[in-house]
Amino acid sequence: MVAARELASAGWRVTLLESSEQLGGKAQAFKHDVGWVEHGYHVFPAWYDNVRRLLKELDVSLIDFDRYFYLRRAEFPKMTTVYGPSGFKAIMHNTFRGLLPWYHTLLFGYSVIDMISRPLRHKRLLDCISQVGLMRSAWYVTESVATLNQENILKASAIPAYEMSAMTAKNIAAFWVQRGAPFLSVLPGDLQTTFIMPLIRACRDAGVEIRTGTHVASLRAENGIIDRVVTLDGEEFSADTFVVTTPLEVTRRFVTGEIYDVDPELGNIHHLEAEPMSALHVYLKRRLEGVPREHVFLHESRYGMSVIDLDQIWDDQSGTVLSCISSNFSPLKHLEESEATEHLLRDLLDFVPFDRSDIAKVVLHSNVQTPLFINTVGAWPHRPPPNSKIPNLFVAGDWVKTPVDLACMEGAVSSAYEAASHALAYANGDLPKAVLAVAPATPPRWLTVIARYALIPIVAPVWTIARLTEWLKR
Numbered sequence: 001m002v003a004a005r006e007l008a009s010a011g012w013r014v015t016l017l018e019s020s021e022q023l024g025g026k027a028q029a030f031k032h033d034v035g036w037v038e039h040g041y042h043v044f045p046a047w048y049d050n051v052r053r054l055l056k057e058l059d060v061s062l063i064d065f066d067r068y069f070y071l072r073r074a075e076f077p078k079m080t081t082v083y084g085p086s087g088f089k090a091i092m093h094n095t096f097r098g099l100l101p102w103y104h105t106l107l108f109g110y111s112v113i114d115m116i117s118r119p120l121r122h123k124r125l126l127d128c129i130s131q132v133g134l135m136r137s138a139w140y141v142t143e144s145v146a147t148l149n150q151e152n153i154l155k156a157s158a159i160p161a162y163e164m165s166a167m168t169a170k171n172i173a174a175f176w177v178q179r180g181a182p183f184l185s186v187l188p189g190d191l192q193t194t195f196i197m198p199l200i201r202a203c204r205d206a207g208v209e210i211r212t213g214t215h216v217a218s219l220r221a222e223n224g225i226i227d228r229v230v231t232l233d234g235e236e237f238s239a240d241t242f243v244v245t246t247p248l249e250v251t252r253r254f255v256t257g258e259i260y261d262v263d264p265e266l267g268n269i270h271h272l273e274a275e276p277m278s279a280l281h282v283y284l285k286r287r288l289e290g291v292p293r294e295h296v297f298l299h300e301s302r303y304g305m306s307v308i309d310l311d312q313i314w315d316d317q318s319g320t321v322l323s324c325i326s327s328n329f330s331p332l333k334h335l336e337e338s339e340a341t342e343h344l345l346r347d348l349l350d351f352v353p354f355d356r357s358d359i360a361k362v363v364l365h366s367n368v369q370t371p372l373f374i375n376t377v378g379a380w381p382h383r384p385p386p387n388s389k390i391p392n393l394f395v396a397g398d399w400v401k402t403p404v405d406l407a408c409m410e411g412a413v414s415s416a417y418e419a420a421s422h423a424l425a426y427a428n429g430d431l432p433k434a435v436l437a438v439a440p441a442t443p444p445r446w447l448t449v450i451a452r453y454a455l456i457p458i459v460a461p462v463w464t465i466a467r468l469t470e471w472l473k474r
Helices: 002-009 050-059 088-096 102-116 120-127 131-136 143-157 167-180 190-205 246-255 257-262 264-271 339-353 408-427 445-455 456-473
Strands: 015-017 029-032 035-036 064-066 067-071 080-083 184-185 209-211 216-222 225-231 237-239 242-244 274-276 278-284 296-298 303-308 322-327 361-366 372-374 393-395
Touching: 002 190, 002 242, 002 408, 015 143, 029 361, 035 190, 035 278, 035 361, 050 408, 080 088, 088 102, 102 131, 102 143, 102 167, 102 190, 102 456, 120 167, 131 143, 131 167, 143 167, 143 456, 184 322, 190 209, 216 246, 216 257, 242 408, 246 264, 257 264, 278 339, 296 339, 303 339, 322 339, 339 361, 393 408, 445 456
Parallel strands: 015 209, 067 296, 242 393
Antiparallel strands: 029 035, 064 184, 067 080, 216 225, 225 237, 274 372, 278 322, 278 361, 296 303, 303 322
């Protein structure tokens, strides 16, 4: 929709082909008897520049949070508050009142500075090692720091830290350090009615013709360019330019012999991987006291669960609605839906106690059929740029190469802006002077390098304290 709207706004005649009966893709919500139920809750950090610009154009406001919480098993409602890295006061709070003792927290913070200070010329190296490999190779990292880092990475991205490339971790950490406030933002309602539907209206206002229920089966090439697309029903659509915005698992089907012959590099997308980030929605008959308004990470949850209470954010809820994300759903993805639901519910109840008789409805979106792309070690060279080697074929999606470098809404939207920009340049016969997407800002590297070396005299004795404390505990 973003790509189509940009091209239509430039005066193009655009037809959008959608295989399902509802627009929104992996971000959409689904209609149930309890109302709209999302694919999973969504967060909008401050560095989502392209998404935030789009929301502003659609006149959609966000609700900002400056903190989140950690909840240990069987300790509800006692929680640990963590603030976004927005200033000295927040950093001091996280250091001395965080989940780990202050010395481990200081070492954790130093690991972030060390990582984001790595030069860009190390990009190829950083893409070939995992984030946890980079961290565990550092002399100052303790077991507690490495373990917490692995949990944070998993919950934030559904990627185990031993699979996420160090390059991706470096980029995301730099985005958050540079733009720490607002730390996290959410929509004031479900994504379908507050975001997707306004975007659909904007597309139609721009002149986009939308065809739902139109399942494209293949792309057809002729004379080195894409000539037409063919649907499952045998209907053909010809055009001058084609923008493919399908998910990774769908796009793979389009790389057939004739497409591969024109651009063999598109075959590299078969190296890329995807895993489900599943969502469990628990509707309670009453309001559950003690649940904060912000996100809660369930510390050492078996299935990497985090939760937010939609009742305190959306206006149309009558009782607590626990929207949970399972970042580690892989152990359950081959079970029956009822079995997977029960395992997730047990894990949740270990942290947030309520009576099963309080449950009005439980809805699981396993998302096994709609997995999330994960930027694993070595994936970057295999990800296609928005402009392919086929002159009139452009691609967009969170799996496409962008400065964002992470499977998220910002990555998808920025790739759509870039694909539209390259398409316009192709039609005009020249290269774009600047893509429409805005790259996330990062701290000046010289500053992070100075900090890395200046802090060594402090980090060394702190590391000694941490190791001595761990040794005494044994």
